[in-house]
Amino acid sequence: MPREKFQTLTQQMFYILLCLCEERRGMDILELVRTMTGGRVAIGSGTLYDLLEQFTTEGMIRETKAEGRRRSYIITEKGRTMLAGEYRRLREQTADYERLLGKEAEK
Amino acid sequence: MSNVKRCFANFSPFDQSTIETKLEEMAAKGWMIQKLGNLFWTYERMEPQKLHFAVTYFPDASEFDPKPSEGQLTREEFCAQDGWHLAVRWGAMQIFYTSQENPVPIDTDVVTQVETICRTMKKTMVSNQLVSLAFSIFYLAFQLWDLWHDPVDYLSSSNKLMSLPMWILLLILEAYELWSCLRWCRRAKKAAQDGVFLPVRIRQRLSWFVLAVAALFLLLSMGESAFSASAVAFGVVMTFIGMAVGNGLSRWLKEQGASRRVNMVVSSLGVLVVVILCFAGMIALMIGNRFPFFPGSTPVSTYEWNGRTYDIYDDPLPLELEDLVEVDAQWSKKAELQESVLLAYGEYTQRPLYSEEVDYQIRYDITDVKVPALYPFIKKSLVNARQDQVQGDFVFVDHFEPTDPVPWGAQEAYQLLGNDGLMDTYLICWETRIVEIKFYWTPTAEQIARAADILHS
Numbered sequence: 421m422p423r424e425k426f427q428t429l430t431q432q433m434f435y436i437l438l439c440l441c442e443e444r445r446g447m448d449i450l451e452l453v454r455t456m457t458g459g460r461v462a463i464g465s466g467t468l469y470d471l472l473e474q475f476t477t478e479g480m481i482r483e484t485k486a487e488g489r490r491r492s493y494i495i496t497e498k499g500r501t502m503l504a505g506e507y508r509r510l511r512e513q514t515a516d517y518e519r520l521l522g523k524e525a526e527k
Numbered sequence: 528m529s530n531v532k533r534c535f536a537n538f539s540p541f542d543q544s545t546i547e548t549k550l551e552e553m554a555a556k557g558w559m560i561q562k563l564g565n566l567f568w569t570y571e572r573m574e575p576q577k578l579h580f581a582v583t584y585f586p587d588a589s590e591f592d593p594k595p596s597e598g599q600l601t602r603e604e605f606c607a608q609d610g611w612h613l614a615v616r617w618g619a620m621q622i623f624y625t626s627q628e629n630p631v632p633i634d635t636d637v638v639t640q641v642e643t644i645c646r647t648m649k650k651t652m653v654s655n656q657l658v659s660l661a662f663s664i665f666y667l668a669f670q671l672w673d674l675w676h677d678p679v680d681y682l683s684s685s686n687k688l689m690s691l692p693m694w695i696l697l698l699i700l701e702a703y704e705l706w707s708c709l710r711w712c713r714r715a716k717k718a719a720q721d722g723v724f725l726p727v728r729i730r731q732r733l734s735w736f737v738l739a740v741a742a743l744f745l746l747l748s749m750g751e752s753a754f755s756a757s758a759v760a761f762g763v764v765m766t767f768i769g770m771a772v773g774n775g776l777s778r779w780l781k782e783q784g785a786s787r788r789v790n791m792v793v794s795s796l797g798v799l800v801v802v803i804l805c806f807a808g809m810i811a812l813m814i815g816n817r818f819p820f821f822p823g824s825t826p827v828s829t830y831e832w833n834g835r836t837y838d839i840y841d842d843p844l845p846l847e848l849e850d851l852v853e854v855d856a857q858w859s860k861k862a863e864l865q866e867s868v869l870l871a872y873g874e875y876t877q878r879p880l881y882s883e884e885v886d887y888q889i890r891y892d893i894t895d896v897k898v899p900a901l902y903p904f905i906k907k908s909l910v911n912a913r914q915d916q917v918q919g920d921f922v923f924v925d926h927f928e929p930t931d932p933v934p935w936g937a938q939e940a941y942q943l944l945g946n947d948g949l950m951d952t953y954l955i956c957w958e959t960r961i962v963e964i965k966f967y968w969t970p971t972a973e974q975i976a977r978a979a980d981i982l983h984s
Contacts, residue, residue, distance in 0.1 A: 464635035465609035469602040489601040
């Protein structure tokens with residue numbers, strides 16, 4: 421059964437919301453995510469635009485400034501809640517892993 | 528040496544990987560994509576380069592937009608910042624290229640990518656397919672109604688008979704493409720939840736094959752007569768003129784900066800005007816008798832009677848009044864024939880000119896059934912073609928009653944019953960031939976035997 425929209429966040433959704441905990445221009449997010457993750461996560465430019473549009477529509481971020489086509493955004497309370505929810509989910513996954521395989525993983 | 532090359536676009540606009548591979552191959556050979564179209568894509572010459580291409584979609588864009596929306600331009604700027612240069616736009620589809628060795632794809636989130644493609648499909652392909660499907664269903668239903676209502680006329684007309692499988696094939700093709708899109712969306716959304724992108728695989732070759740077979744049926748339907756060829760040629764020419772006017776008008780309106788809605792409405796009206804003008808032109812040609820738009824025989828001369836002009840025909844008839852009665856008069860003999868692989872059908876009339884003082888006249892239809900399996904169906908439809916009509920308390924009696932087939936040397940025979948009793952109209956059924964004949968006098972047994980002998984031979 422398909423999951424409900426944004427009930428869980430994909431890796432790219434997660435990092436975009438994370439970047440927007442501070443007000444930023446949309447275009448800056450591409451480079452910031454690559455730097456933040458050491459190149460492990462790369463967001464496609466089309467995906468970034470599409471997700472910013474969807475997040476705005478869903479009220480997870482809001483537009484703060486528009487200079488021509490250069491727009492800045494910041495996360496909303498709803499976005500923060502969803503980001504926190506995803507963080508909890510990831511922590512629970514990590515905790516489950518450590519409980520079962522933690523010692524083995526440390527070897 | 529030409530610097531421009533046009534290639535047949537044998538792929539679905541949603542088959543991203545096939546398009547990207549094709550464009551990369553063309554770039555390596557020194558051809559850069561320049562313009563997209565429904566059937567042909569145009570390339571222009573450049574230095575051979577190793578380029579990567581990406582096909583993406585912007586669902587809100589339309590071919591009728593005067594210019595890209597701010598949102599679309601913003602998205603393109605995002606792509607440009609990441610090293611992707613716009614090669615070409617075509618409605619909701621954009622193609623980008625980059626010379627980077629290992630570029631980050633434009634679409635990296637499968638869920639978002641699938642959603643975007645599905646939205647684009649629904650706005651473009653699915654809505655178009657639904658309109659075409661509705662049109663095909665309407666036309667097919669009309670054809671089936673025609674077949675049921677007058678099977679002899681339908682099955683003896685190559686034009687109608689061959690257009691039936693053509694419309695069935697088009698209906699199947701449209702339903703298949705629609706089903707493919709909707710199935711892909713359903714499956715792709717499910718796969719995307721697991722992080723897997725399901726490529727769009729629409730069997731374009733199958734579509735072209737089905738279209739080719741449908742076109743073959745269209746050609747076969749033209750073969751019957753000048754009328755069929757004229758009718759089909761008229762339809763084809765009208766379609767091309769309509770498309771050319773619609774596209775030209777849309778392009779001009781875009782250049783003038785007209786809004787999407789204005790463009791769509793005016794272009795559609797332009798096509799409608801073309802259709803109306805074409806039909807008006809056809810009617811004018813028909814009135815002037817300049818083209819054989821209507822099937823049938825041609826008059827050999829005319830005559831005046833009571834201030835009106837009447838045509839005189841002199842077609843050969845299998846049975847003539849002179850075979851039955853000794854009478855000397857000027858006649859008009861008319862035969863209208865049509866034939867298919869299933870049936871041959873002819874309508875024959877012989878009547879005196881109005882200026883003649885003669886009571887004799889005959890009218891008969893001959894139906895030859897070439898496929899024995901069809902015989903019961905055809906016979907039943909001819910017998911049932913006459914039905915009593917009830918209007919209030921009054922019944923207009925008009926049906927065939929079985930009668931003795933022996934005088935006709937036939938397997939079955941029927942005689943028409945009206946309010947005044949049995950009439951001089953008969954339906955005679957031989958092995959493969961069914962004849963309905965109306966005598967305008969009461970024929971003698973000898974005349975019936977003579978008519979049966981000639982009509983059965």
